Amino acid sequence: MDIKNTPLFEEHKKLEAKFGPFGGWNMPISYSGIILEHNWTRNSASIFDICHMGEFIISGPKAAEALNKIVTMNVEEAPLKSCKYGFMLNETGGVIDDLIVYRIETDKFMMVVNAATTDKDLENLKKHVPESVSLENISDNIAKIDLQGPLSKEIIQDVLSVDVSPLEYYTFSIYNFLGQENIISRTGYTGELGFEIYVEVDKAVELWNKLLSDERVKPAGLGARDTLRLEMSYPLYGHELDDKTSPLEAGLKMFVDLKKDFIAKDMLLKSQQEGLKKRLVCFKVNSRRAPRNGYKIVKDNNEIGLVTSGSFSPSLGYGIGMGFVVPEYKDAGTQIKLTDSKVQLEAEIVKRPFYKEGSLKK
Amino acid sequence: MSVEKNLLYTKDHEWVKIEGNQATIGINDYAQHALGDITFVELPAMGKDIKQQETFSTVESVKAASDIYAPMSGKVIKVNEALNEAPEVLNSDPYNEGWIAIVELDEPSEKENLMDAASYEEYLKTLD
Numbered sequence: 001m002d003i004k005n006t007p008l009f010e011e012h013k014k015l016e017a018k019f020g021p022f023g024g025w026n027m028p029i030s031y032s033g034i035i036l037e038h039n040w041t042r043n044s045a046s047i048f049d050i051c052h053m054g055e056f057i058i059s060g061p062k063a064a065e066a067l068n069k070i071v072t073m074n075v076e077e078a079p080l081k082s083c084k085y086g087f088m089l090n091e092t093g094g095v096i097d098d099l100i101v102y103r104i105e106t107d108k109f110m111m112v113v114n115a116a117t118t119d120k121d122l123e124n125l126k127k128h129v130p131e132s133v134s135l136e137n138i139s140d141n142i143a144k145i146d147l148q149g150p151l152s153k154e155i156i157q158d159v160l161s162v163d164v165s166p167l168e169y170y171t172f173s174i175y176n177f178l179g180q181e182n183i184i185s186r187t188g189y190t191g192e193l194g195f196e197i198y199v200e201v202d203k204a205v206e207l208w209n210k211l212l213s214d215e216r217v218k219p220a221g222l223g224a225r226d227t228l229r230l231e232m233s234y235p236l237y238g239h240e241l242d243d244k245t246s247p248l249e250a251g252l253k254m255f256v257d258l259k260k261d262f263i264a265k266d267m268l269l270k271s272q273q274e275g276l277k278k279r280l281v282c283f284k285v286n287s288r289r290a291p292r293n294g295y296k297i298v299k300d301n302n303e304i305g306l307v308t309s310g311s312f313s314p315s316l317g318y319g320i321g322m323g324f325v326v327p328e329y330k331d332a333g334t335q336i337k338l339t340d341s342k343v344q345l346e347a348e349i350v351k352r353p354f355y356k357e358g359s360l361k362k
Numbered sequence: 363m364s365v366e367k368n369l370l371y372t373k374d375h376e377w378v379k380i381e382g383n384q385a386t387i388g389i390n391d392y393a394q395h396a397l398g399d400i401t402f403v404e405l406p407a408m409g410k411d412i413k414q415q416e417t418f419s420t421v422e423s424v425k426a427a428s429d430i431y432a433p434m435s436g437k438v439i440k441v442n443e444a445l446n447e448a449p450e451v452l453n454s455d456p457y458n459e460g461w462i463a464i465v466e467l468d469e470p471s472e473k474e475n476l477m478d479a480a481s482y483e484e485y486l487k488t489l490d
Contacts, residue, residue, distance in 0.1 A: 034399050
């Protein structure tokens with residue numbers, strides 16, 4: 001498969017970004033350095049090119065009812081202009097993708113999905129929505145730029161002349177700027193106050209440079225996006241979530257409404273009754289060393305699980321990570337070792353999130 | 363990319379400064395730039411015998427852990443303890459404050475396997 005460039009590729013080149021592949025896309029990993037970008041996001045505000053992610057419009061009579069059977073969260077009860085995070089599951093209760101649904105009208109939704117899973121998500125939706133409901137993949141027409149950081153609210157107001165101050169966490173509104181109507185939601189993946197901005201693809205460069213013209217804003221790449229999300233213990237599809245992992249095992253039950261009906265609900269109930277086979281845990285290392293994806297988690301010389309994500313935490317100054325263990329070892333305070341053929345790290349299971357100082361809901 | 367004139371280099375982008383029977387070892391500017399923000403340096407044990415081209419240290423950046431290869435063989439007689447607290451010095455000053463270890467050389471003639479600054483600069487051109 002050919003690797004794709006986002007509409008902002010030339011801008012990243014001008015900024016001398018380091019690139020790397022992610023989900024079939026050639027993405028900026030960092031510009032000035034991951035730690036600098038990380039800290040700038042925690043202290044000021046950063047823009048992220050998130051054009052690689054997919055967007056679908058699901059609309060028409062009974063769209064809410066149909067969608068509600070496909071996703072784990074309750075979108076029928078979602079207020080207008082709210083965002084809901086949740087999952088599409090396969091028949092065994094494994095996660096096809098984690099996603100956010102925007103309720104634009106009573107029977108009109110935008111679904112925002114991961115880049116690498118866009119095709120498989122679309123296939124799953126096609127399989128399950130009735131013919132009366134329209135399903136449109138607008139991923140190629142929509143550019144998504146995230147502005148994240150404690151100063152992001154003032155910056156949007158100053159740069160785009162729109163008032164986003166009434167937006168509560170996980171809500172959105174439609175604003176007029178760049179000569180068109182665009183969605184801005186108060187959502188993000190960093191733990192900071194932040195917004196996700198959706199514009200038509202031919203406005204991407206203009207929006208990017210407008211935001212960048214504010215000296216409080218710097219660009220941040222996927223490297224910082226990863227360390228920021230990890231400090232918040234947010235899952236990353238392909239690491240903490242996949243086709244063989246249920247949201248219950250990943251500790252994300254609050255995004256699963258077991259009071260309504262949806263695909264594979266019976267499998268989740270059954271697994272709950274029988275007892276979950278693995279549980280996602282967070283751990284901190286007793287040094288600056290980072291655990292890495294694939295390291296074994298060991299307790300009393302027995303392998304009890306595997307690391308799914310790990311990094312040095314720029315905000316906390318030590319190694320942190322997440323991984324799955326057999327449930328009896330999931331409790332905070334449990335001492336574990338993280339090992340590969342050459343490295344052995346001492347770590348302790350801790351409560352999520354790692355970083356508690358974020359401006360997310362301030 | 364800066365290449366210091368009076369040092370010798372390996373293909374894996376380590377540098378060596380030879381003074382008498384001793385050599386100071388580090389990673390060069392190209393290496394620190396490629397690794398990105400360095401967050402941890404595993405220093406070799408004092409007294410350890412290291413062998414040319416074999417792993418003697420590991421450097422971790424935010425993205426990955428990378429092995430560092432010994433540019434020459436010898437016994438480790440000094441390590442840069444300051445890197446335990448401030449590994450980022452490898453990024454900011456790889457040729458001076460960012461030195462990793464000093465070894466007492468077993469075989470000074472091993473320097474024949476290394477590149478001088480001019481040859482290393484030629485070698486860098488072949489990598490892009």
